[in-house]
Amino acid sequence: MQPRIPFNKPFIAGKELHYIARAINSGQLAGDGYFTKHCCRVFEEQLGIHKILMTPSCTAALEMAAMLCDLEPGDEVILPSFTFVSTANACVRLGAKPVFVDIRPDTLNLDERLIEAAITLRTKAIFPVHYAGVACAMNHIMTIAMQHNLKVVEDAAQGVNAFYDGHALGGIGHLGTYSFHDTKNYISGEGGALCINTPEMVERAEIIRDKGTNRSQFFRGEVDKYTWVDVGSSYVPSELCCAFLYAQLEMLDTISARRRRLFETYYHHLQPLEARGLLRLPHIPEDCVSNYHLFYVLLSNIDTRNALMTHLKQHNIHAVFHYIPLHSSPMGRRFGYRASDLPITEELSGCLLRLPFYYDLTEEEQLRVVKYVTEFIEHPPIRA
Numbered sequence: 001m002q003p004r005i006p007f008n009k010p011f012i013a014g015k016e017l018h019y020i021a022r023a024i025n026s027g028q029l030a031g032d033g034y035f036t037k038h039c040c041r042v043f044e045e046q047l048g049i050h051k052i053l054m055t056p057s058c059t060a061a062l063e064m065a066a067m068l069c070d071l072e073p074g075d076e077v078i079l080p081s082f083t084f085v086s087t088a089n090a091c092v093r094l095g096a097k098p099v100f101v102d103i104r105p106d107t108l109n110l111d112e113r114l115i116e117a118a119i120t121l122r123t124k125a126i127f128p129v130h131y132a133g134v135a136c137a138m139n140h141i142m143t144i145a146m147q148h149n150l151k152v153v154e155d156a157a158q159g160v161n162a163f164y165d166g167h168a169l170g171g172i173g174h175l176g177t178y179s180f181h182d183t184k185n186y187i188s189g190e191g192g193a194l195c196i197n198t199p200e201m202v203e204r205a206e207i208i209r210d211k212g213t214n215r216s217q218f219f220r221g222e223v224d225k226y227t228w229v230d231v232g233s234s235y236v237p238s239e240l241c242c243a244f245l246y247a248q249l250e251m252l253d254t255i256s257a258r259r260r261r262l263f264e265t266y267y268h269h270l271q272p273l274e275a276r277g278l279l280r281l282p283h284i285p286e287d288c289v290s291n292y293h294l295f296y297v298l299l300s301n302i303d304t305r306n307a308l309m310t311h312l313k314q315h316n317i318h319a320v321f322h323y324i325p326l327h328s329s330p331m332g333r334r335f336g337y338r339a340s341d342l343p344i345t346e347e348l349s350g351c352l353l354r355l356p357f358y359y360d361l362t363e364e365e366q367l368r369v370v371k372y373v374t375e376f377i378e379h380p381p382i383r384a
Helices: 016-026 034-046 058-068 085-092 112-118 138-148 199-209 215-219 239-249 252-275 302-314 330-334 343-351 363-378
Strands: 051-055 076-080 097-101 123-126 151-155 175-179 192-196 296-298 352-354
Touching (some): 034 239, 058 085, 058 151, 058 199, 112 138, 138 151, 199 215, 239 252, 302 363, 343 352
Antiparallel strands (some): 296 352
């Protein structure tokens, strides 16, 4: 049996262990210490985000964003069905209805051409999701939002250090969210961040993040005591997580360059199969700079996808599919959706297979993956 190639493997890129030790020795393990503040500074200064608040997860950041949009029961939020459940949950937990819109066949992102038709008098916000570190058509989306007085929250969980038309993802909408889960480009095990691009939202965001109190203002000397002033929750991450993350952010461009090489290796070796019409590879529009979050192939149908996944597993290679469309889920049905409502989402989600992709993946391992993908595509197993 050949050595196993996992789908993902968490990694250490620099001074992670050293910084964790420093955090412990500093005597402050709770949030908003030295490393938390330095993580914020990287995003604000290097990516041009107006204000960053670190959170325990992207889910937490999305929940905060939904609260800052003042979502209420009966409101509607436009978003793709091809996304992780947290994008929808952030809205639903406040009583808002998710209005699912189909995706583009080239990038698998929210189809901006379908948004206006989904807007009603109840629409309050748009939550575009930047799939695979490739941007949605944000200029178009922001224009629609401005015309209809809607808030835009970028789910940039997969888009840290990716760009659209020269702007960092997460820094274009009124709000944005990041993830540092151990499947992401930059990791802290669990972790996230809220990007605030609307200055008047900063003060309330700080309050929501710190259990509904004005404690941040108190520590800055702006009030003489702190108290409960709004609805909130515990959205402050551990200093240990931020210590680990800060070491990775010091390697921001190195990690990005490494992932680009991995992406280009797969692309180079699999492109002949795409040229022959045997599969499809990821598409990156000219106005997008990807962060190369993942690498997928699109097969002809779900049976072929599943058979290739099994074939790779037989050779000790772990490849996975991605989202089950939310509109086809039990919760989606509760909102009145049917499995046939979003044809592009349904077709492509069933054809997509994600290949192993992580910082320490070697070229030898990649070529082994390519070998067995090619072997299957060119000589598919005979089915009874």
